[in-house]
Amino acid sequence: MDEGADNGFNHSQTKMSMTTKTPLSAIAKAFEELSGFLGSQTKDQKLRLDNFCEACSLVSVLFSCLGLAFKFAEMEYVAKVHDLVEASKTYATLENVLDRDVANDTVKKPGSHSRNLRRVRQGLDLIRALFEEFLSTEMQLQQLILKCVHHTTHGQSGLRFLLECILFQQGKNFYRSSMKQIIQQRRK
Template identity: 65%
Template sequence: AMAESTSTPPLTEIVEAFEELGKILQSHSHNSQRKQHQTLRLDTFSQASTLVSILFSCLGLAFKFAEMEYVSKVKDLVDASRTYDTLESLIDYDVANGTVKSPGSHSRNLRRVRQGLDLIRALFEQFLSTDDYSLRQAASTAYAKVCAPYHSWAIRTAVAAGMYALPSRDQLLVNLEETHQSAEKKMKRYIQASRPVIEYIDRLYLSKNITLDW
């Protein structure tokens, strides 16, 4: 047993939660004959998404505004889970009301949270692609691919400035309570586990004729 820390490292909790979501999606697609009717409960999904906010404290103070944005969107989904059982029923409600893309709607917040989860996936991918990348380079590339196309000029400028305040690769690992080896394993597991969840959410919108260009 370790003397310094008895808590679970943040990446472990996140990875395990998303692997659980993956299992749920897989089991449902197997037992319903052919029709691939998958179901994800909103409470399960929003709880897993809540865990991700731990990462912000590992990235330093630069992204305080991003943290507040992300946390408020996830909180909205957590609150909505008292009313809606599944991600699909939440979207159905906004489709019926014509509020899918309305500012502050649950469906819009779900889309934002999905982008946050995808951003982390892309960041880990960049982080692992080469040791020569600083965290700033990895995060800039990930952000440019996943979020920048949907963000305003003002936000993109603020994010670009914040990138300079990111910690070094080694400092990030210290903050995450990981070694190079342990972080690599867990980041790969998150990349794998988050992909089906992200694709599932995208398919939900597409199945209701909602485009993904926003």
Template identity: 50%
Template structure:
């Protein structure tokens, strides 16, 4: 095993925790989206999202901006969950208070968290084909191409030239795929399962959040 810690040490296996959290969140989304659904709880959503934070930290300096921003936004949603029950009511409250697009609003933070989830989804989609191959060369062990695609698709359209340039430089300091597996305390075989699970379960979550905004004519590109 890459990390050497016992399988039972769940707290040292973040991919497993992420997969389990999003299994539960996907079920909650299905219930919230069903006829008569009462909405998705802010507490359930923020708890699952908090599991993803450690992954940004494992990617190093290239995604340090994402780690700091994501962690802060998830924490804001956690605090909001103490007084606001569902994402729907949170959005409506920001609309009523005319603070929807203001920096620091819960709804704006929700969009940023959603982008973080989307970036991880695309990253895993890019990594998985390499994990399926038994034999890979040194180039195949690099995360640079996978991370560059994920950044370009999700974050780059919302960043200015200076940030994009800094991220591009940071890509050269990314861990290799093997190093990432060690940091996550995973064998490649188990990582494949957890990554595919996250891809599958995060998709309806991301779509659900998009629909919260799009159904109200608010858009998601701000």
């Protein structure tokens, strides 16, 4: 196994399921830890591939909450993360993976670890963009949270209900903006 020096990343804190109660808090904690490590790393410290994969694997729950429209994106994301998890058994750091693919001239080849790393990054960017858009809708977040708490106490998944409310509002906004465009085109 390609081992690097201990990078200072706290391995005891990476077991998210033991220390957090919700998927969103686990995701937030994992990426805050990665961000903290990247912000404080020294020249000889590298981001471990297994730590990165663990954080990325937590995000798949967000894809599944988006419904059938994102099923293919979820399956692709999970497959790419799984490939990187398998690669973490051979390569210690992200840099090792990239160095190996560059040396073998396989960076752009389908199935290469660096290409899968790129696809995972694109999946993370997609989730980030979607949730930023969800949070910028007209719907009041406080009302959503109150509804979420109400439905959580009545047995529904709070995260799923929250996402359904946001998606419903997004659909109304999309329909409203589409109708505006149609009306404006007919006026011309």
